[in-house]
Amino acid sequence: MLAKRDDSSMTSYGAIRPRTPDLSDEDDNPVARSVDHFLMSTQQRRVPPAISLPDRRRPYLFDRHTSQASLHSSNQDGGGSVADFHREHNMAIRYRFFSRLDPGGTTLLMPNHVVEPLLFSILPFDDFKDSEGKQSSIVTIFSIWNTMMGTSLLAMPWALQQAGLGLGIILMLLMALLAVYTAYRVVESPEGLTLDVESSTAEFSDICRYFWGKPGEYVAVFFSVIVLLGGVIVYWVLMSNFLFFTGNIVYESLQPNSTTLPVMANKTFTCDVYCPTPxxxxxxxxxxxxxxxxxxxxxxxxxxxxxxxxxxxIWSLRGTVPVLLALLTFPLMNFKSPTFFTKFNVFGTVSVMYLLFFTFSKALECGFNVDIWNEASPNFAALYSLKFPALTGTLALSYFIHNAVLTVLRNQKNPENNARDLSIGYALSAICYIFIGFTFYSAFPTFRSCIADNFLNNFGSGDVLSAAARVFLLFQMITVLPLLMYLIRAQLSYLATGDVYPGLSYVCLLNLGIISIAVLFAIFYPYVGSILRYVGSVSGLIYIFTLPCIVHLRRLKLQGRLTKTQIVIHVGIILLGVLNLIGQFLV
Known part of the structure; x- marks a missing residue:
């Protein structure tokens, strides 16, 4: 039974001024309070000068026995709610836990395992937030877009070539619609559930734990880490490539009597592109x-x-360069907090804009080179191909934001706009993927089978625009890599030890293992397209096709709104994910 509160002692933050309660029996009378206004990071907390927080929180009483009796009586009268009782009881348990961490009640920070939204923000600066630390829809939309725009941009022309021009564009649109639907199911998943964490700070793994216990949480975290690990591997392959070609330019420029930048010898140049040896x-x-x-x-x-x-x-693309890159970047990955690197998030947006400009400029230079009729023509463009699973697997990773979408939307100023903003973010991403894929594919002046899974490899070291792209992307990826490593470490360490930073030796050992895997891939299997499609199909099966659907079905069942139509639709989506994974081994 809740103790009567004195409204006159309320502050503008909804906290209650302290007074000495009579707590003679801690077991029967645990104390609880709402922690909504205190579960925030120090970077997000903003207190107007005219308003002061209370010196300490005033507790209220929760009597387990009285509440149960009152609940039983209310249910007999047709009123009362079991959910209300459990919610108050959970609040009591959480309050006791936070009170032991912070007996004074004046400094209660967001739990360490909750990922901070600024890691995914396009503009992670306080100037773009209001006095409550909230962001507008425009910032939210571009944060969603910026989070999805990644290394798969470089592989999109290759992926489109695998599916064919006509079928490929259709699949890009259909995959975007499917991904935005399941992402929205993730966004609405905490609603109406009595979680053991605040709904505003819940991650999707918390939802899975609610329905399936620890095994559900382990599955969600494991495949989230698989996506991040795949990202690290692709980053390493690309960074090794960019560093190698940049080093070649510097080396050749420093040679005696060197007056021009190097060109790729013994290659057939057509419109400043060449067909690399497979x-x-x-x-x-x-x-x-x-x-x-x-x-x-x-x-x-x-x-x-x-x-x-x-x-x-000394300078070998599939030998020394990946190892040298590890030696240069390893110290950056062991910081306790990656906050410094979030200041470079805006470079991700700049890099995407540059790639859009780069592709458009090459299209103007090379023109439109598509022939859909003559199969013997170097410009022949097939409208469809049975290798289309390579595209759908790549798109499963390209449109993957499901493990971070709750974090991105956590600081949304107007949550009622979540569906709209999410849809616009996905639409912008689909437009960018289609623009780069179609533009590069249609302008490519020779056989489409020559398109590389990193389209910068279709240009020699002497190409000025591609050389600038490699240098800029190398810097941008070096600043993003510590964030990826932090997200992997935070999820694995908290799951295993309950702490996101168990110690320097533990963190160094974990990072060393991850980097070793990435270096081995860069040396023995540096195929960006294949890595993207395999990682995307495996993790997409779980996070895009399966978990959002079965969570939605469970919620409908709890609400008594589950129908056969809903079951058929969502089981069909899961089967599409299974077929997408199987298809990767048939192309």
């Missing part, structure tokens, strides 16, 4: 060209070790 034709292309001679020399005479210190051995 790496799949040589499983050991990461090794030097004279590797066989070196092995033979080891069997006989001692080799001249001076050859091992020439530029070709």
């Amino acid at each position: 790496q799949e034709t040589n499983a050991y292309e990461y090794m030097p060209a004279d590797w066989d001679e070196t092995i033979e020399a080891l069997d006989g005479d001692v080799p001249d070790f001076k050859d091992w210190f020439d530029y070709g051995h």
Whole structure:
């Protein structure tokens, strides 16, 4: 039974001024209060100078036995609510926990495992928020767009070529509609549930724990980490590529009598693009060209070790460069807080804009080169292809925001606009993916099979725009990489130890293991398109197709609104995810 509150002692924050309560029995009379206004980070807390917080919180009483008797009586009269009783009881338990952490009740921060929205914000600065730390719809929309715009932009022309021009564009639109629907199901999932955390700070893993206990939480966190790990691997492959070509430019420019930037020798240039040699034709292309001679020399005479210190051995794309990159970036990943790197989030937007400009400028230079009739023409563009699962797998990762969408919308000023803002964010993302995919594909002046899974590889080191893109993207990815590593560490560490930073040695060991995996991929399997589609199809099956659907069905069942039509629709969505995963092994 709640103690009567004196309204005159209320402050403008809804807290109650202290007075000494009579708490003779802690077990029967736990205390509780709402922590809505205190569960916020220090960066988001803004208190007007004219308003002061209370010195400490005033508790109110919750009598378990009296409340149960009152609940029983109310139910007999047709009133009362079981959910209200459990909500008050959960509040009592949480209050006791926070009171032990902060006995004074004056400094209660957001729990460490709750991901801060500024990690995903396009403009993570206080100037773009109101006095309550809320952001407008325009900032929310572009944060959603910025979070989805990633490395898959570079692979989109290749993915479109795998599906064919006509079928590919249709699939891009359909996948966007499907992803925005399931993302909205994630957004509305905390509504009406009595969670063991505040709904405003709930993550989707908390919803899964509510329905399926710890196993549900483990599944959600595991596949969320898989997506982030896939992102780290793709970043490492691309950063190694960008660093390698940038180093080549610097090396060639420093050579005696060097007056021009290097060009790719022995390649057929057409409209300043070339068809790179498919790496799949040589499983050991990461090794030097004279590797066989070196092995033979080891069997006989001692080799001249001076050859091992020439530029070709020291600066190898699938050898030394990924390792050197690890040595340079490893110290950046061990910081306790990644707040500093969030200041560079805006560079993600700039990089996307630059890629849009880069693609458009190349289209103006090369023109429109599409022939849908003559299959023998170098400009032939197939309207469809049976390899389309490569596109749907890539899109499953391109449109993936489901593990972060609750965080992005947490500071929404007008939550009633969530559906609209989410839809606009997805529409902008689909437009960007289609623009880059279609524009590059239609302007490519030779066989479409030459389009690389990183379209910058279709340009030589001497191309000014592509060289600038590599340098800029390298810097941008180096600033984003610590954020990805932090998100992986925060989820795994909190799940395993209850602390997002268990210690420097633990963090270094975890980061070393993740980096080792990324380096191995960069050396032995640096195929961006394949990594994207496999990671996207696996994690998309769980996070895009399955979990949002079954959570929605469970909520409908609890509300008594579950119908056969709902079951058929959402089971069909799950089957599409299964087919998408199976299709990756058939192309």
